Amino acid sequence: PHGRITKICCIGAGYVGGPTCAVTANKNPDVSVTVVDLSESRIAAWNSSTLPIYEPGLWEQVQGARDGGADRPQNLFFSTDIDKAIDEAELIFVSVNTPTKTMGAGAGLGSDTSYVEMAIRKIAQVATSDKIVVEKSTVPVRTAETMREILKAIGKPGVHFEVLSNPEFLAEGTAIRDLLAPDRILIGSLLNDHGLQAAAALAEVYARWVPRERIITMNLWSSELAKLAANALLAQRISSINALSAVCEATGADIDEIAFAVGTDSRIGPKMLKASVGFGGSCFKKDVLSLAYISECLHLPEVAAYWQSVVDINEYQKDRFTKRIIRCLYNTLNNKKVAVLGFSYKKDTGDTRESAAISIIDALVAEGAKISIYDPQVLESQIWSDIEKFKGARGDVKQYVTVCKDVYKACEGAHAIIVLTEWDEFSNKQIRKRMDWQRVAESMDRPSFVFDGRNIVDAGKLEEMGFRVECIGKPG
């Protein structure tokens, strides 16, 4: 039986572990929360005033619980002493990365669960008292079975482990908002006494701030698969709207009007229907491919092909957009300056994993373009590490790519601007903090093109300034 949880450990201090634990600690001042990681530099950053990730509202959450104050204790700790944190905790979140496999069977498709297994083995070796082990990472369905087996085989005699699934649904850029007011908290367990008690103990932690009716409990395997299903369905909506955007471009229909028209049907709903240059981020592609691979392994090739097509359309969308740029620029980019506005995979994050910007810049560099990149949040060192492998026609990538701290410098003398992230400041519809498009217009080479991969500019206004504007899913 599990009483009230007083000590939590979280293995993995990343985009999920850090924000999730910061909010959990704030909402449970009497619970001590320790986030551990193998990476010393990441832990040092979490303990500093420059957090390792950019996320609106994160600093306030971390500072409150990490540093304490007159009216609240210090109950959030970041540490590399993994063994100690594991042994002291009653409940352990595993929120390590589960990237796409790069080798062996299922390479490029299945999820690599080696970090999860490493964390589980560590828990099994170190624990001297009973633990609730919580899968927070997104994993293939039935991973909890593997975890249970390893824990049982390695764990010390008399120590009981109960494995729960508690997938995370936060989106980057809105992580704190999502964590403070989640649509639901999902907890999967075995349906025996031990499992249900462990699920109830975890539910208590969330119930401090999440209404009970939003805390959903179900069987382990449903919970694991529900996470993959949610991401697959969200990604599918984007691929569906992006596939329709190609039909719009060929017919004179406008994809924003289509999304509005279909989104007003309450059965469809308006969210996740924004046409774009293609979805990015560390999870959609990874999780949809993982679901496709699981289906393939279960001898369900039609199901696998269906989910694979969601990723295929996404690749097609990026490729289609790049080809349109090349075509509009008279089929030659050689030595033409092209400004790329936005490098992160979405606004309000500095994360660049699977960002559409990476593959699009790669293709433009191959055409001989000179690229200048501006992004308000992504670290310059991150941009270089994402594009260093590109091989243009002329060797070292630094010869034809520059990273600018100033949006006007990036656009000066350019033939074209490509908007790849929907940062508010790029939109000429915003009233405050927007860039001065008139100033940009005067500094560019002519004819001056704007390729809006996010449909955030008012094309009419830009055309009045002399720009030629190409948007996704709108007639050129």
Ligand code: NAD
């Ligand atoms: P991340 O790469 O930012 O962080 C993972 C961290 O785990 C890294 O700092 C790494 O050093 C650490 N780590 C790996 N193995 C370890 C070990 N054995 N011991 C200690 N530390 C270890 O990853 P993330 O974006 O936080 O994602 C984590 C999981 O959550 C993934 O499964 C992902 O699919 C899922 N998820 C991510 C998001 C998101 O928005 N990023 C949202 C929901 C779910």
Ligand code: UGA
């Ligand atoms: C996504 C899900 O939204 C989260 O619920 C989930 O927890 C997370 O994946 C995960 O498992 O990692 P995230 O990738 O951070 O979150 O961000 P989204 O807002 O979903 O955007 C993903 C990509 O799709 C971005 O590149 C975004 O620009 C693009 N997108 C989003 C569109 O092109 N159109 C839309 O309408 C919405």
